[in-house]
Amino acid sequence: MxxxxxxxxxxxxxxxxxxxxxxxxxxxxxxxxxxxxxxxxxxxxxxxxxxxxxxxxxxxxxxxxxxxxxxxxxxxxxxxxxxxxxxxxxxxxxxxxxxxxxxxxxxxxxxxxxxxxxxxxxxxxxxxxxxxxxxxxxxxxxxxxxxxxxxxxxxxxxxxxxxxxxxxxxxxxxxxxxxxxxxxxxxxxxxxxxxxxxxxxxxxxxxxxxxxxxxxxxxxxxxxxxxxxxxxxxxxxxxxxxxxxxxxxxxxxxxxxxxxxxxxxxxxxxxxxxxxxxxxxxxxxxxxxPDVKPYEKMKLRLLNAGHSVIGILGAIHGHNTINACMEDPLFVTYLRAFMDTEASPVLDEVKGINLESYKDSLEERFANPNIKDSVARICSESSAKLPKFLIATIHENLESGGNIKLATLIIVAWCYYHDKTIDEKGRPIEIIDAQTSELHKAAKLTNQDPLAFIKQESLFGNLAQNERFASTYSSLVKNVYKTNNIKKIMEQLLTE
CATH class of the missing domain: 3.40.50.720 (NAD(P)-binding Rossmann-like Domain)
Structure with missing residues (x-):
């Protein structure tokens, strides 16, 4: 003009x-x-x-x-x-x-x-x-x-x-x-x-x-x-x-x-x-x-972790934007199952917040067709994000005996993402992370040692030594690498 x-x-x-x-x-x-x-x-x-x-x-x-x-x-x-x-x-x-x-x-x-x-x-x-x-x-x-x-x-x-x-x-x-x-x-x-x-x-x-x-x-x-x-x-x-x-x-x-x-x-x-x-x-x-911690934890463990859940899975499948992930019914079901069964049980009481309504609002916001938030942006710097958003939830569920399988798949998918660096359609994945080199090296060792990726203690702490997590992670690594089809594994976990 x-x-x-x-x-x-x-x-x-x-x-x-x-x-x-x-x-x-x-x-x-x-x-x-x-x-x-x-x-x-x-x-x-x-x-x-x-x-x-x-x-x-x-x-x-x-x-x-x-x-x-x-x-x-x-x-x-x-x-x-x-x-x-x-x-x-x-x-x-x-x-x-x-x-x-x-x-x-x-x-x-x-x-x-x-x-x-x-x-x-x-x-x-x-x-x-x-x-x-x-x-x-x-x-x-x-x-x-x-x-x-x-x-x-x-x-x-x-x-x-x-x-x-x-x-x-x-x-x-x-x-x-x-x-x-x-x-x-x-x-x-x-x-x-x-x-x-x-x-x-x-x-x-x-x-x-x-x-x-x-x-x-x-x-x-x-x-x-x-x-x-x-x-x-x-x-x-x-x-x-x-x-x-x-x-x-x-x-x-x-x-x-x-x-x-x-x-x-x-x-x-x-x-x-x-x-x-x-x-x-x-x-x-x-x-x-007086105390923001319950609100903060709710947002990080639901919104930010939820973004990473569908972002990393979406990157591997080949979805380019978050709203495209939310147009896929399996991704919506998986996200809500993660929020309901793994994230919500470890939250503190949040005064004035209806948790079910909050989760409903997240689904609506993620699905906004006019925002078109890129999967690459959501996945960027995951090495700084996941320890606080997602891995902390895994640790708390391990301590309480809660569910961990849906979040564990995200860690497996993150390993696969850094190992293969292409999506299921054969297109290169745009990876933006200060620790890309270290993550890639660790992921490449997965064929020799299924736990190689999670032995990066700076990110995962002692998760590799936790018998329950290590067993769940190893089983999912085997299935993901065997099928090369992330949606098939998502479906299996949701029906177990």
Whole structure:
């Protein structure tokens, strides 16, 4: 389409008759939240909630500054500088309805690779009340099996010797907190918004482990002054496609180089535990609770694990998207059986939640034909996800005598996925995982030793030594490798 308008602050007045744009003045808003890891999820979730707060209640102390700490963040940094940190959110409903609006809550973006001092100063600024994180499960730098901080990381080793040359999130957080302490400023809250069970507790443990090694006196100050609230976050946010960019051009004549798409469902449950104040997000639907753990566990063990269940099986069978998996009745039946017989029995009581209705809603959300969340995205970085989402459920069911066979098949399928690297239709599987090389090597040994894959203790702990699990796993390995037909094995398990 000709005559499209580039998205930026100066052009908002020209766009307001085409699509919904911020009605609030952005320039007077102070930056109260510094957010590390400005991916699609943050922009569809936390930034969206704060945008609503600005729109409805004029929250002038709670603008966001995005932070990129990796070279991979250069693209979003460049685009945000061009677009004045504005972006479009495209909400796709199951019935085909689409709502689009421009989000204005992110006011600036700092890039730590080029200007680390600017990032430290931004975090240390008196206006900054919260530093929030969406750095993915792998960004927390812990051993998945032991849960302990990984001091072997070369960037961590550099930061321990050179505190004024931060590279990782831990180097930046400690540098900024040291500066605030030295200037007698109150500490900021560190708020994890990642899909990790007890994410605030994990963030606290990792930050303190690093700080104690780098600067014990600072670690003591952090222990006393910094809050790390646990939070549960939820909104399905697929990877932006060229079609999404084209949709805005064709529909609204707006050029946005990196919009975000998402489902209509959104949820955020946070422990009300902040060092230095917080925005009144309860006004726009955020739930503040004394203890988020039951909600968090429910979401991780049902939604996130459920995604992995159908994603890994779907990758092997040859389904490309999650909604395609949900159009396959066998996948729907298998998913619900997993949620009902293996995940639900190990959950805690979740006040105010009807568990059956919640599981029904997950099926509906996964099946949204307009989201088309790719199986490759859901399977990406499974080595960081599965220990927390799925393997933890297996461990708990082994302890209680509960069912394990449906989840065990997912581990077998994950091994097969890394061994064969093609689906049942002979097409290459797109594998995105920091541990791809190690996983592939272990999977390739399966023909010699059926338990080779699960002997990776950093991922599986002592599962290979558990007689019941090892027996179930070995039997399924034999059947999967013999039949090369994952759906046949799924059917067998459901009828046993």
């Amino acid at each position: 000709k005559n499209y308008i580039p998205l930026n602050q100066n052009n908002l007045s020209k766009l307001k008759n085409r699509l919904k744009v911020p009605t609030y003045e952005r320039s007077p808003i102070k930056i109260g939240v510094v957010h590390i890891g400005v991916g699609g999820f943050h922009r569809a979730h936390q930034a969206y909630y704060l945008h609503q707060l600005h729109e409805q209640f004029g929250a002038t102390d709670w603008g966001i500054c995005g932070i990129g700490l990796r070279e991979a963040d250069r693209k979003i940094y460049t685009i945000f500088k061009k677009q004045d940190s504005l972006y479009s959110l495209i909400i796709k409903h199951p019935n085909g309805e689409i709502n689009s609006e421009v989000i204005g809550s992110i006011l600036d973006f700092d890039f730590g690779v080029d200007a680390p001092e600017a990032v430290v100063n931004r975090m240390a600024h008196v206006d900054t009340k919260i530093v929030s994180l969406t750095i993915t499960e792998g960004g927390y730098n812990f051993n998945p099996s032991t849960g302990e901080f990984d001091f072997e990381n070369k960037d961590i080793q550099h930061e321990l010797k050179n505190p004024n040359e931060p590279i990782t999130v831990y180097g930046f957080l400690t540098a900024a907190l040291r500066k605030r302490r030295d200037e007698n400023l109150p500490a900021f809250t560190i708020m994890s918004c990642d899909n990790i069970e007890h994410n605030g507790d994990v963030a606290r443990k990792m930050v303190l482990a690093f700080a104690r090694r780098q600067d014990p006196e600072l670690a003591e100050w952090i222990t006393q002054e910094v809050s790390f609230p646990n939070s549960m976050v939820d909104r399905i946010t697929p990877v932006t496609t060229p079609e999404d960019i084209a949709y805005l051009v064709d529909t609204y004549a707006v050029q946005d180089e990196w919009p975000v798409t998402c489902e209509p469902f959104i949820q955020w449950v946070v422990e009300d535990n902040f060092s230095n104040g917080r925005p009144e997000l309860e006004k726009v639907g955020v739930q503040f609770v």
